[in-house]
Amino acid sequence: MWRWFHKLGSPRSFYLISNRLLPWLGAAAGLLLVVGAVWGLLFAPPDYQQGNSVRIMYIHVPASILAQSGYLLMATAGAIYLIWRIKLADIAMQCVAPLGASLTFLALVTGSIWGKPTWGTWWQWDARLTSTLVLLFLYLGVVALRSALEYRESAGRATAILALVGVVNLPIIKYSVDWWNTLHQPSSFSLTEKPAMPAEMWLPLLVMVIGFYCFFFTVWILRIRSEIIQRESGTEWVRGVAGS
Amino acid sequence: MRFESFADLLSMSGHGAFVWSAYGITLLVLVVNVVWPLLTIRQRLAGLRRADAPGVVEDP
Numbered sequence: 329m330w331r332w333f334h335k336l337g338s339p340r341s342f343y344l345i346s347n348r349l350l351p352w353l354g355a356a357a358g359l360l361l362v363v364g365a366v367w368g369l370l371f372a373p374p375d376y377q378q379g380n381s382v383r384i385m386y387i388h389v390p391a392s393i394l395a396q397s398g399y400l401l402m403a404t405a406g407a408i409y410l411i412w413r414i415k416l417a418d419i420a421m422q423c424v425a426p427l428g429a430s431l432t433f434l435a436l437v438t439g440s441i442w443g444k445p446t447w448g449t450w451w452q453w454d455a456r457l458t459s460t461l462v463l464l465f466l467y468l469g470v471v472a473l474r475s476a477l478e479y480r481e482s483a484g485r486a487t488a489i490l491a492l493v494g495v496v497n498l499p500i501i502k503y504s505v506d507w508w509n510t511l512h513q514p515s516s517f518s519l520t521e522k523p524a525m526p527a528e529m530w531l532p533l534l535v536m537v538i539g540f541y542c543f544f545f546t547v548w549i550l551r552i553r554s555e556i557i558q559r560e561s562g563t564e565w566v567r568g569v570a571g572s
Numbered sequence: 573m574r575f576e577s578f579a580d581l582l583s584m585s586g587h588g589a590f591v592w593s594a595y596g597i598t599l600l601v602l603v604v605n606v607v608w609p610l611l612t613i614r615q616r617l618a619g620l621r622r623a624d625a626p627g628v629v630e631d632p
Contacts, residue, residue: 361602365595370573370581380584384594391598427605434601441594445587543602550609557616570620 337414339556340565346549354546360539367532384442386533390540392435395463396498398428398544402470403495406488416552418484419559421491422474423551427544429467436460447511455504456512459497466494 368386375382405421408414439457440450451457470487477483505514523530560566575581582588 369591369595370575373574374585379587381587381590383584383587383591387594387598430601430605434598437597438594441590441597445590543605547605547609550606550613554609554613554616557613557620561616561620567620567624570617571624 337416339416339560342416343553343556350549353542357539357542357546360535364532364536364539372529372532378446381445384438386536388438388442390537391431393537394540394544395432395435398424403491406491409484410488419552419555423548423555425467425470427547432464452511454510455508456510459501459504462497
């Protein structure tokens with residue numbers, strides 16, 4: 329187990345292993361997202377109250393889920409880097425930040441577009457929306473802090489600490505709909521309970537959520553590979569990759 | 573299929589502008605996310621190949 333852990337921790341083995349994984353992950357992401365989007369747009373039923381605007385759910389909910397999962401992954405990578413000093417963890421942490429920021433942006437924008445016909449407003453300073461905006465700033469903070477610090481070591485440590493401190497925002501986002509009176513409806517989707525919507529709605533939603541996960545990992549791996557090429561450009565094996 | 577015609581699908585009984593703009597922005601963000609690292613990887617590998625080409629002296 330530990331040997332495997334260390335092997336995957338080396339940039340070179342990560343590059344070689346991800347080589348085999350990437351086409352499958354990318355294909356799964358593309359397929360699931362197309363199927364899910366067509367299903368959600370054309371075949372899922374309109375909501376009895378919201379009408380067709382409910383179709384925005386099929387992108388808003390997965391984007392929001394991935395925005396939060398992505399942050400957790402980033403903070404975990406940061407913790408691994410702080411404790412074990414694994415170089416790959418630092419690279420992984422750095423590569424989540426722009427991706428996570430873009431998905432948080434997506435969650436906010438699609439939520440805003442969904443809010444207009446449903447609540448009658450684009451934006452509301454309520455707990456769920458504000459804490460998600462804070463999540464976006466945390467991601468952007470990690471990106472900015474990284475580029476502001478010159479030395480890779482200290483930049484890695486500082487961003488890892490920022491990412492870890494920001495984890496406190498995640499339960500706030502999650503429970504904001506229960507703790508405060510908000511416009512945002514409580515979660516209608518959970519791992520442990522039966523969904524509060526008919527199967528013809530939660531099935532395409534599930535397809536989209538899995539598709540977004542595959543997409544997230546595809547892009548994350550691509551970014552990590554790009555960063556590995558940059559950092560290891562002096563090594564024999566990267567020159568071999570470039571030459572072939 | 574929940575819609576009678578193409579026009580029906582576009583208008584989504586009044587919600588079309590919201591639904592389609594949300595999906596459009598999503599498509600854009602997803603495509604940029606994929607294309608950006610792919611281009612960077614290509615550039616970086618091409619840069620390494622140039623540096624490795626015979627007769628070229630690398631910057632110290």
